[in-house]
Amino acid sequence: MRKLAMIPILLLLLFMTACSGSASGNGDYPTQNIEIVAPASPGGGWDLTARSLEKVLSGQELVKQNINVVNKPGGGGEVGWKYLKSQDSHSLAVNSSLVLTNNLLGQSDLTYKDFTPIATLATEWQALAVPADSEFSTASEFLEATKADPASIKIGVGPGLGNDDHLSLVQAASEFGINPSQLNFLVYEGGGDVVTALLGGHVDAVTTSLSEVKDQHLAGKLKILAVSSEKPVKGIEDVPTWKEAGVDMVFPHWRGIMGPPDMTEEEIAYWDEKLSKMVKTDEWKKILENNDWEGFYKNSEETKAFLQEQHDLYKQLVEDSGLVN
Amino acid sequence: MDVSSFMEGLSIALEPMNIMWIIIGGFLGTVVGMLPGLGPATAVAVLIPITFSMNPISAIILMASIYYGAMYGGSRSSILLNTPGDGSAIAATFDGYPMAKNGQAGPALAISAVASFIGGIIAVVGFIFLAVPLADFALKFGPAEYFLLMLLTLSAIIALSIGKMVKGFLAMMIGLALSTVGIDTQTGVYRFTMGIPHFSDGIDFLIVIIGVYAIGEVLYNFLNIDQQKKEKKKVGKVWFSKEQWKRSRMPILRSGPIGFIVGVLPGAGGTIASMIGYTTAKQTSKNPDEFGKGAVEGLAAPESANNAASVGAMIPLLTMGIPGSGTTAVMLGALIMLGLRPGPLLFEQQPDTVWALVNSMFIGNIALIIINILLVGLLVKILDTPAKVLYPLIVMLAFIGTYTLSYSTVDFFLLLVFGLFGLMMKVMDFPIAPLVLALIVGADMEQNFRMAVLSSNGSLGIFFSSGVSIALLVLTILSLFYPLILKLVKNKNNNKTQDDEVYKSS
Numbered sequence: 001m002r003k004l005a006m007i008p009i010l011l012l013l014l015f016m017t018a019c020s021g022s023a024s025g026n027g028d029y030p031t032q033n034i035e036i037v038a039p040a041s042p043g044g045g046w047d048l049t050a051r052s053l054e055k056v057l058s059g060q061e062l063v064k065q066n067i068n069v070v071n072k073p074g075g076g077g078e079v080g081w082k083y084l085k086s087q088d089s090h091s092l093a094v095n096s097s098l099v100l101t102n103n104l105l106g107q108s109d110l111t112y113k114d115f116t117p118i119a120t121l122a123t124e125w126q127a128l129a130v131p132a133d134s135e136f137s138t139a140s141e142f143l144e145a146t147k148a149d150p151a152s153i154k155i156g157v158g159p160g161l162g163n164d165d166h167l168s169l170v171q172a173a174s175e176f177g178i179n180p181s182q183l184n185f186l187v188y189e190g191g192g193d194v195v196t197a198l199l200g201g202h203v204d205a206v207t208t209s210l211s212e213v214k215d216q217h218l219a220g221k222l223k224i225l226a227v228s229s230e231k232p233v234k235g236i237e238d239v240p241t242w243k244e245a246g247v248d249m250v251f252p253h254w255r256g257i258m259g260p261p262d263m264t265e266e267e268i269a270y271w272d273e274k275l276s277k278m279v280k281t282d283e284w285k286k287i288l289e290n291n292d293w294e295g296f297y298k299n300s301e302e303t304k305a306f307l308q309e310q311h312d313l314y315k316q317l318v319e320d321s322g323l324v325n
Numbered sequence: 326m327d328v329s330s331f332m333e334g335l336s337i338a339l340e341p342m343n344i345m346w347i348i349i350g351g352f353l354g355t356v357v358g359m360l361p362g363l364g365p366a367t368a369v370a371v372l373i374p375i376t377f378s379m380n381p382i383s384a385i386i387l388m389a390s391i392y393y394g395a396m397y398g399g400s401r402s403s404i405l406l407n408t409p410g411d412g413s414a415i416a417a418t419f420d421g422y423p424m425a426k427n428g429q430a431g432p433a434l435a436i437s438a439v440a441s442f443i444g445g446i447i448a449v450v451g452f453i454f455l456a457v458p459l460a461d462f463a464l465k466f467g468p469a470e471y472f473l474l475m476l477l478t479l480s481a482i483i484a485l486s487i488g489k490m491v492k493g494f495l496a497m498m499i500g501l502a503l504s505t506v507g508i509d510t511q512t513g514v515y516r517f518t519m520g521i522p523h524f525s526d527g528i529d530f531l532i533v534i535i536g537v538y539a540i541g542e543v544l545y546n547f548l549n550i551d552q553q554k555k556e557k558k559k560v561g562k563v564w565f566s567k568e569q570w571k572r573s574r575m576p577i578l579r580s581g582p583i584g585f586i587v588g589v590l591p592g593a594g595g596t597i598a599s600m601i602g603y604t605t606a607k608q609t610s611k612n613p614d615e616f617g618k619g620a621v622e623g624l625a626a627p628e629s630a631n632n633a634a635s636v637g638a639m640i641p642l643l644t645m646g647i648p649g650s651g652t653t654a655v656m657l658g659a660l661i662m663l664g665l666r667p668g669p670l671l672f673e674q675q676p677d678t679v680w681a682l683v684n685s686m687f688i689g690n691i692a693l694i695i696i697n698i699l700l701v702g703l704l705v706k707i708l709d710t711p712a713k714v715l716y717p718l719i720v721m722l723a724f725i726g727t728y729t730l731s732y733s734t735v736d737f738f739l740l741l742v743f744g745l746f747g748l749m750m751k752v753m754d755f756p757i758a759p760l761v762l763a764l765i766v767g768a769d770m771e772q773n774f775r776m777a778v779l780s781s782n783g784s785l786g787i788f789f790s791s792g793v794s795i796a797l798l799v800l801t802i803l804s805l806f807y808p809l810i811l812k813l814v815k816n817k818n819n820n821k822t823q824d825d826e827v828y829k830s831s
Contacts (some may be wrong), residue, residue, distance in 0.1 A: 041731070043648070043655040043658040048661070078727070079733065158510075161513045185510075186780060188776075192654075195647060215646060215669055216668070218669075224585065322454065
């Protein structure tokens with residue numbers, strides 16, 4: 001009897017192995033719930049990107065599987081990305097230029113080459129803003145004054161040196177012939193603190209994301225001197241781009257998504273298909289508008305090349321900034 | 326203030342659906358506030374997917390009610406179990422827990438709910454009339470002023486450690502030392518991270534709170550678990566006496582505005598508000614000796630302050646789009662996704678949204694006092710729970726709460742380390758609050774000091790350069806030397822009533 005009882009168990013085991021075998025074998029990806037890692041606490045840009053992806057991919061039924069956003073804050077993305085590296089292809093993580101700069105600044109062993117590029121999704125633009133009653137009314141006036149005496153002008157930035165807010169001004173300054181390592185930065189905890197410091201007159205200028213200062217500019221509480229976009233930004237057409245202000249630079253603050261190493265061609269193709277559809281939905285466009293983001297979609301192939309090109313640019317900027325020797 | 330928008334807002338807030346959200350949010354907030362580690366920020370983040378399908382006004386009403394609901398709930402576990410769930414609930418342990426030990430758990434829970442209610446209502450009224458001028462006032466706070474505000478908060482440690490001053494300062498030094506772990510924001514240098522990326526953002530003070538209070542308390546009780554069985558704990562009535570009310574009334578009314586103003590300052594928040602509320606109450610009290618031993622006003626004052634602060638924190642969020650606390654940061658993200666962008670244009674473009682929120686806070690506070698008074702009878706039963714059930718439960722909640730902070734198991738080790746540390750402190754009779762307090766304000770205090778000095782090119786004169794900073798300095802000095810002065814006065818003159826009046830006005 002005992003031997004007979006073993007038979008159904010054996011059959012069951014066989015059945016189970018057959019199932020798992022077929023699941024990983026053919027092109028049925030994804031077979032489980034999708035996990036999107038936001039390598040930051042709830043509330044920031046990475047978290048918003050991850051939750052927007054969840055909202056549109058699930059809401060528009062582009063992806064049938066459940067999508068969960070997981071927050072893994074710490075180390076400027078390091079904790080979340082390290083986690084991603086150990087996961088299978090059902091986990092993806094949001095990224096931005098920090099995936100390049102953490103390594104360039106010597107803060108991380110991970111490089112962008114440790115992951116599978118999936119897509120670049122959206123970008124914000126950087127802004128240089130001064131108080132409403134500032135003596136500077138154009139970006140070149142500001143840069144001239146800075147060139148004359150870099151130490152006298154306090155520039156607010158947050159939450160840390162080496163981020164896009166900081167490096168965008170580093171690039172503008174070096175294009176203008178200023179040694180960026182001489183700029184006098186005060187580092188605040190976050191974008192919001194930077195803006196309050198400017199409104200309260202505690203700093204002379206700030207470099208931050210456009211969305212942090214756009215409404216304040218419209219309300220006349222401060223002045224934006226330049227934006228880092230290619231063309232003037234909708235709603236604030238009066239603000240010149242850096243190019244119009246005489247500094248040859250376009251600086252996107254992009255966000256994208258990447259997967260763990262060694263994803264298969266089919267898996268990458270799956271996301272290329274889904275994400276290229278997603279960025280065309282009205283729902284996604286609405287989110288871009290609400291956040292003052294701009295569509296910046298690049299598929300996996302383009303993203304790979306883009307990351308390479310950005311890596312070289314950031315390497316130069318980090319060296320110019322004087323953060324590493 | 327615009328009356329028609331105000332009435333419009335009131336009618337939106339009174340819609341049955343919105344009242345339902347207020348009650349759900351308030352109840353949920355009370356519950357998460359009670360549990361160690363689970364705070365309003367986590368609760369709001371978990372609810373974000375649900376708010377996707379809501380209209381933005383209902384969403385902001387729901388999220389705000391969770392926020393101030395947690396302020397009501399936060400003190401419950403402080404009073405009953407000596408385990409605060411958040412920084413703003415620490416002050417409630419000072420006198421709340423001794424009250425519960427003296428058989429006054431019922432009155433303690435009731436008075437703290439009433440104090441929260443009054444603080445909340447004071448702050449909502451303040452919001453209606455003062456939102457815009459106060460937002461401008463908050464902008465005057467530069468690095469120097471923030472540094473001095475935090476120094477004033479730390480001076481509360483003196484008031485807390487009377488009788489064991491050396492131990493209090495040692496605990497504070499350890500807290501300040503711990504606060505230096507992590508990336509130094511001014512230079513980007515990694516300090517004491519030991520190569521562990523998890524430490525780069527510093528040691529989360531919530532883990533330390535849960536460790537030294539909750540785990541430490543459990544371990545401490547474990548040491549003398551046999552003695553506890555014999556005593557039958559009394560819980561007292563579920564309402565407070567006239568005498569208790571008379572003593573708490575003025576401290577509650579004083580702490581409300583204090584908490585509200587501190588709450589408006591981005592980054593200050595409930596912890597600082599409740600500490601300043603507590604020391605003010607102690608220093609203006611006729612019987613400061615009773616503080617720390619179960620003085621009812623020592624519980625009421627910080628409770629009023631922290632709830633007022635949670636309302637005040639809405640002001641920078643709504644008028645400038647700047648989140649003043651962790652919870653409001655999460656709310657800001659969720660609201661932007663719903664197409665509602667808090668900021669300088671919100672008051673002009675969508676005044677009804679702002680006033681609907683303000684009115685919902687009125688209704689919410691009324692709902693919350695009812696919820697919390699009804700819960701008193703149920704909650705005091707926790708004290709009757711056998712230790713073998715209660716303590717494992719606390720440990721489990723402590724671990725869950727810790728995990729939700731950053732979803733990392735590294736934090737468990739920290740939790741255990743600080744649990745043992747907390748036990749050691751209890752056994753050696755060190756005050757715990759100075760350590761936690763110093764850890765909470767330490768990092769910001771240091772960064773603000775350095776930014777202030779950087780921006781003045783090395784001159785310390787910046788700390789005396791504005792009216793606000795001088796006022797803060799005077800308050801700090803008064804708070805530091807008050808016990809000394811009091812002692813001198815007592816020694817010199819037994820007829821102290823006259824002199825006491827003088828210091829009361831400080």
